[in-house]
Amino acid sequence: MSMTKNNREVWITGIGLVSCFGEGAAHHWQVLGGDSTPIPIQEKELYAPYTVHPLPEMDWSKQIPRRGDQRQMENWQRLGTYTAGLALDDAGVKENDEMVSAMDLVVAAGGGERDIDSDRQILGEAINHKDRDKLLIERLPNDLRPTLFLAQLSNLLAGNISIVHKVTGSSRTYMGEENAGVTAIENAVARISAGQSTQALVGGAYNAERPDLLLIQELGHYLSQNSGEAIIKRLKQTQGGIVPGTASAFLVIEDADFARKRGAEPYAKISGVASDLGKRDPQKTIPRVASILEKTGADKKTIDGIISCASGVKDISELEMVFLAEKFGPQIPIRFLTSMFGNSIEGNFPSSIALAAMALKNNKFYPQFEQAEQPASGEPSSILVTSFGHRFGEGMALVEKT
Amino acid sequence: MSSKYLDHKGRPVIVVTGMGTLTSLGRGKKDNWDAVIAGKSGVKEITRFPTDGLNTRIAGTVDFMDTEEISAPEISYAMAEATAEEALAEAGFGSEGFPGPLYFAAPPVEMEWQHRFTLMDENKDAEPGYKQLLEAARAKRHIHMHLLVQIGGIAYRLAEKFDTKGLPISLSTACASGATSIQQGMEAIRRGDTEAALCVASDGSVTSEGLIRFSLLSALNTQNEEPQKASKPFSKDRSGFVMSEGSAALVLETLEHATNRGAKIQGVIRGVGEKADKFHRTRSSPDGIPVITAISRALDDAGLAGKPVDYINAHGTSTPENDRMEYNSLHSVFGDDISSIPISSNKSMIGHTLTAAGAVEAVFSFMTMQNGKIPPTINYDNPDPDIPLDVVPHVSRDAQVNTVLSNSFGFGGQNACLVFGSDVV
Numbered sequence: 001m002s003m004t005k006n007n008r009e010v011w012i013t014g015i016g017l018v019s020c021f022g023e024g025a026a027h028h029w030q031v032l033g034g035d036s037t038p039i040p041i042q043e044k045e046l047y048a049p050y051t052v053h054p055l056p057e058m059d060w061s062k063q064i065p066r067r068g069d070q071r072q073m074e075n076w077q078r079l080g081t082y083t084a085g086l087a088l089d090d091a092g093v094k095e096n097d098e099m100v101s102a103m104d105l106v107v108a109a110g111g112g113e114r115d116i117d118s119d120r121q122i123l124g125e126a127i128n129h130k131d132r133d134k135l136l137i138e139r140l141p142n143d144l145r146p147t148l149f150l151a152q153l154s155n156l157l158a159g160n161i162s163i164v165h166k167v168t169g170s171s172r173t174y175m176g177e178e179n180a181g182v183t184a185i186e187n188a189v190a191r192i193s194a195g196q197s198t199q200a201l202v203g204g205a206y207n208a209e210r211p212d213l214l215l216i217q218e219l220g221h222y223l224s225q226n227s228g229e230a231i232i233k234r235l236k237q238t239q240g241g242i243v244p245g246t247a248s249a250f251l252v253i254e255d256a257d258f259a260r261k262r263g264a265e266p267y268a269k270i271s272g273v274a275s276d277l278g279k280r281d282p283q284k285t286i287p288r289v290a291s292i293l294e295k296t297g298a299d300k301k302t303i304d305g306i307i308s309c310a311s312g313v314k315d316i317s318e319l320e321m322v323f324l325a326e327k328f329g330p331q332i333p334i335r336f337l338t339s340m341f342g343n344s345i346e347g348n349f350p351s352s353i354a355l356a357a358m359a360l361k362n363n364k365f366y367p368q369f370e371q372a373e374q375p376a377s378g379e380p381s382s383i384l385v386t387s388f389g390h391r392f393g394e395g396m397a398l399v400e401k402t
Numbered sequence: 403m404s405s406k407y408l409d410h411k412g413r414p415v416i417v418v419t420g421m422g423t424l425t426s427l428g429r430g431k432k433d434n435w436d437a438v439i440a441g442k443s444g445v446k447e448i449t450r451f452p453t454d455g456l457n458t459r460i461a462g463t464v465d466f467m468d469t470e471e472i473s474a475p476e477i478s479y480a481m482a483e484a485t486a487e488e489a490l491a492e493a494g495f496g497s498e499g500f501p502g503p504l505y506f507a508a509p510p511v512e513m514e515w516q517h518r519f520t521l522m523d524e525n526k527d528a529e530p531g532y533k534q535l536l537e538a539a540r541a542k543r544h545i546h547m548h549l550l551v552q553i554g555g556i557a558y559r560l561a562e563k564f565d566t567k568g569l570p571i572s573l574s575t576a577c578a579s580g581a582t583s584i585q586q587g588m589e590a591i592r593r594g595d596t597e598a599a600l601c602v603a604s605d606g607s608v609t610s611e612g613l614i615r616f617s618l619l620s621a622l623n624t625q626n627e628e629p630q631k632a633s634k635p636f637s638k639d640r641s642g643f644v645m646s647e648g649s650a651a652l653v654l655e656t657l658e659h660a661t662n663r664g665a666k667i668q669g670v671i672r673g674v675g676e677k678a679d680k681f682h683r684t685r686s687s688p689d690g691i692p693v694i695t696a697i698s699r700a701l702d703d704a705g706l707a708g709k710p711v712d713y714i715n716a717h718g719t720s721t722p723e724n725d726r727m728e729y730n731s732l733h734s735v736f737g738d739d740i741s742s743i744p745i746s747s748n749k750s751m752i753g754h755t756l757t758a759a760g761a762v763e764a765v766f767s768f769m770t771m772q773n774g775k776i777p778p779t780i781n782y783d784n785p786d787p788d789i790p791l792d793v794v795p796h797v798s799r800d801a802q803v804n805t806v807l808s809n810s811f812g813f814g815g816q817n818a819c820l821v822f823g824s825d826v827v
């Protein structure tokens with residue numbers, strides 16, 4: 001609905017990225033931007049029959065120097081706060097008080113962590129307990145840690161970023177699975193584009209190594225079982241489904257004039273973002289996503305490549321492939337980010353925008369993420385990013401060379 | 403656009419054309435207004451779950467919704483649906499759908515114990531734990547439970563029910579969320595993205611675990627003996643907030659859009675101010691600067707910088723720290739004028755409706771202007787001498803109110819302040 005009007009150009013000037021491959025925009029370009037298909041890290045045993053992309057080895061102290069701050073968080077918030085710091089560093093504004101105290105903070109967040117051990121113990125006692133409600137009020141006051149509650153609150157990722165990195169111009173947290181990432185980018189871009197903001201730190205994080213979160217997706221039978229294959233192969237060989245991934249992406253985006261004045265170099269610009277929600281049946285979904293595409297301005301452009309957040313959930317991912325092939329021709333190179341990072345839900349859309357921006361800056365699109373993807377050639381100048389949520393919502397962005 | 407439709411900064415004037423609310427005091431604007439004007443409290447002993455041995459055994463629960471299960475997502479959805487329906491009906495939007503986006507202040511939604519127990523019972527013989535629950539989930543699709551535990555789930559359902567436009571927005575700034583939903587509707591309208599926005603906030607999260615978590619942060623009121631007297635903002639013996647449930651919805655439109663379709667104008671949203679805090683996860687900066695900045699920005703945005711307002715609808719949670727910090731910040735902004743501006747806390751009667759508070763209190767603020775009556779701060783038996791404010795103690799007061807400042811401050815340091823007006827200026 002809220003189509004971005006291009007009043008002011010919106011530049012991406014900083015990227016923070018953490019995935020199973022490691023950390024940092026430069027490192028990710030090195031791993032993903034070469035000539036051969038990168039091989040993602042996967043954990044297949046711990047949560048079998050589910051595969052997840054794990055957190056790489058982290059030294060949290062590099063971006064969250066105070067131990068006390070680290071202790072107040074669990075891995076989801078640590079990951080987001082860490083990645084936000086990487087983005088600020090990359091944009092050259094880290095610890096620039098004047099800059100960060102005026103910077104807007106926009107976070108895509110899910111729900112926080114649970115104490116898996118404590119949940120397990122309560123389940124064990126509850127099975128033969130006559131009054132489970134009573135059991136809960138006896139156990140929970142002793143079992144729950146106060147700090148865990150703070151690690152559970154959705155808006156506390158933003159709270160921690162404000163505390164650790166002093167970003168305090170404004171603060172808002174969006175929720176809603178994959179759509180949270182779309183809304184966060186869309187809102188930050190719309191505000192800068194309309195002159196309501198000049199500089200924003202925007203992104204999201206997801207911790208896939210949590211059985212409580214696997215459970216949520218499996219309630220709807222959305223997880224891939226016994227297959228961590230890349231998206232196209234997964235859909236060919238199995239019933240499809242999500243392979244979750246621990247990942248986080250944060251971007252510093254700003255008004256181009258503001259960035260020029262402070263001498264910042266852009267990766268790329270975000271030219272349009274659009275999204276919608278509606279019934280998921282082909283009769284309705286196709287015209288709806290066609291309209292989203294039109295609103296980004298991408299359908300009138302030569303698109304050099306697409307970075308897709310496809311979940312791997314069969315119907316919607318196949319519909320997306322048909323739609324994109326119809327719009328851009330069967331030769332269009334599509335890179336399924338989720339084949340590399342896994343599905344980082346709230347982190348998906350920001351991660352894809354980061355990858356698009358890195359390709360544009362480096363004048364090269366990515367090698368095939370699997371054999372069935374079309375190879376790319378030449379220097380890209382316009383990249384489309386797509387997000388079709390596993391059950392609800394769709395969004396797209398047009399990322400272009402400045 | 404004709405200048406009569408623009409505000410002092412050349413932006414579209416934003417009006418409210420429909421409102422709805424629901425709290426522990428009842429369903430709908432009228433019942434709620436009658437109760438707050440009469441100084442009634444909706445706080446009571448919790449009956450939803452056993453509370454033996456808990457430090458806090460009271461809350462402002464909403465126990466009259468007809469839902470399939472008693473859970474935060476179901477109660478929160480039912481309340482949001484009711485208030486959105488009331489607001490849309492008042493604004494005159496019917497079956498043709500709503501011509502703008504939904505901004506929904508979403509409560510913390512997650513899988514609850516009853517859901518875990520359901521799955522456990524479906525796989526009784528397995529070893530207890532998440533493996534057991536995952537096996538149960540694999541064995542049978544639980545598609546409605548999946549919807550309930552989607553954090554965006556309530557907004558998806560509301561968007562479908564009321565046919566709002568575009569991707570519905572679920573947002574959280576903790577206890578400032580209700581105000582933030584209104585702020586984001588304003589921003590979208592000011593950008594020219596839309597002529598209208600539906601802003602809804604709802605919180606039905608008084609579960610045993612939810613209550614115990616807040617309790618562990620030592621933020622909750624423990625004066626269980628007389629529930630209705632427990633919430634006492636600005637009193638010397640205030641000792642924590644009362645966790646409560648509720649919802650509110652507001653239809654925002656440009657003045658031009660409302661005028662062209664002949665809608666009745668309920669009031670004007672004049673300004674908003676925001677500033678985040680970097681001091682601490684649950685405490686505000688001792689210097690009050692983030693809150694002072696949020697209030698000052700809101701007044702400036704409304705064209706009221708350096709001027710008093712007619713009434714302040716306080717955040718007033720009844721925690722020792724909040725009420726003192728709120729006073730200090732207001733004193734810093736308004737100077738000695740603050741002692742003559744009436745200020746009251748709806749939370750003395752309805753408790754803290756958390757995610758919904760900013761929106762519920764916005765509805766009460768507009769009704770204050772419409773009815774020329776200021777709701778009281780009840781339970782003000784023991785004034786805090788360090789907070790010398792005119793809190794409209796005990797009973798409501800007749801007064802002409804044309805401008806209101808409404809404060810919302812969240813855990814995690816997110817502060818949002820709104821300025822409302824009775825008339826287009």
